[in-house]
Amino acid sequence: MKLGARDAAAFFAKPDSACPAVLLYGGDAMRVALRRKDLIDALIGPEGEAEMRLIRLAPSDLRDEPSRLADEVRARGFYPGPRVVHLEGAADAQAKAVSAALEDWREGDAQLVVTAGSLTARSTLRRAIETHPLAAAIGIYDDPPGRDEIERVLQTAGIDTGRDREALDALNELGRSLNPGDFRQTVEKVALYKLGDPAPLTAADVAACAPATAEAAVDDIVDAAAGAEVERIGPLMRRLEAQGTAPVTLCIAASRHFRMLLAAAADPAGPAAALGRMRPPVFGPRRDRMRRQAQDWGAARLDAALQILVDTDLALRSSARAPQMAVLERALIRLAMMARR
Numbered sequence: 627m628k629l630g631a632r633d634a635a636a637f638f639a640k641p642d643s644a645c646p647a648v649l650l651y652g653g654d655a656m657r658v659a660l661r662r663k664d665l666i667d668a669l670i671g672p673e674g675e676a677e678m679r680l681i682r683l684a685p686s687d688l689r690d691e692p693s694r695l696a697d698e699v700r701a702r703g704f705y706p707g708p709r710v711v712h713l714e715g716a717a718d719a720q721a722k723a724v725s726a727a728l729e730d731w732r733e734g735d736a737q738l739v740v741t742a743g744s745l746t747a748r749s750t751l752r753r754a755i756e757t758h759p760l761a762a763a764i765g766i767y768d769d770p771p772g773r774d775e776i777e778r779v780l781q782t783a784g785i786d787t788g789r790d791r792e793a794l795d796a797l798n799e800l801g802r803s804l805n806p807g808d809f810r811q812t813v814e815k816v817a818l819y820k821l822g823d824p825a826p827l828t829a830a831d832v833a834a835c836a837p838a839t840a841e842a843a844v845d846d847i848v849d850a851a852a853g854a855e856v857e858r859i860g861p862l863m864r865r866l867e868a869q870g871t872a873p874v875t876l877c878i879a880a881s882r883h884f885r886m887l888l889a890a891a892a893d894p895a896g897p898a899a900a901l902g903r904m905r906p907p908v909f910g911p912r913r914d915r916m917r918r919q920a921q922d923w924g925a926a927r928l929d930a931a932l933q934i935l936v937d938t939d940l941a942l943r944s945s946a947r948a949p950q951m952a953v954l955e956r957a958l959i960r961l962a963m964m965a966r967r
Contacts, residue, residue: 627763628756634764635774641668643708645762646731647724647738649716649755651745652766657806661766662712662741669737670708677705681736683713688723695720696727699736709736716742721750728758771801771809779810783817786826796832804837812837830911843869844876845912848883851958852919854965863955873950874942880958881935883916888928890920897921923965931961 629637638661641648648665652658670679681698688695698711711727713720720740727738745752755763771779776797801809815835820827843866850858866876886904893900897920901908908916923931938957942950 629762629764638664641665645760646728647755647761649740649763650766651742653744654768658741658766660806666710666739670710679703679705679707679709681711685715685720688720692723695723699727699738711736711738713740716740716751718750721754725754773798776801779813783813785817785820792829793827793832796829800836833911844879848880849915851961854962856959856962859958859962867951873954876954877935877939877942884928884932887920887923888925891925891928927964931964934960
């Protein structure tokens, strides 16, 4: 049978011991590997491999002896407890071996976990699992982790978020921007950061553990211009230039930030309410900074600042020979000086 996203999430949380085989397939090898680890740990526990209750096979192991897969599934382990046979990197060539292993599967036999790359709907390997009444085929797609999955990862890591939804919002944004491996490492870093701290996780804790990226440096220089920090603009420009960030990219980011500030400053309900309604959401320390910036600037000066950025963007896209980084740096310094008035 084929499991959809909702059924797959429930299956990963509590795998069925009566399921003889699970096929995990997808184009992102990292996502498939992480799901496979979660599944195997749930089936045999974290000590299963140390107790020799996990058998790993590759397609090359079945080339001369296809029946080995069925033999390993039916074998009995030295240690008591459930067993798993993992066939990694499978393809349609192993479909017959998988079908043979499922033919006479009985309760007490090892559960088969098969991982594969992208498989089409016509794949014989997929059909071998999907047509079995008890086996499960799960496609692993490049979707960011959902809130339920993030909460499960946090619970596994022993992290208490309490009632602070901003912390979950911050992790949700990280899950969208980072690849799965980096996201898991960030959660582990957060767990170490909070080790021995009984207080619930906050958005500030997440920000302290988030990996530094070029996007973070872009946010820093935009905040420096909006926050009247003239002395920070030069060093940050040199850093971004060394990273190869295009001046037009920086100008677009600055324009987006000041448009958000203008919308917040002009909202009758006030900057805090306006920022809370924005999508994607603005949360944590960044929301506090933007609220202060909107209040300090006011709608009139923000409108003038946007005009400077529009003129700068046109200059950057023109055929003028002026150094583009210097043109942008001058504009950002002008904005920072405006914020001081």
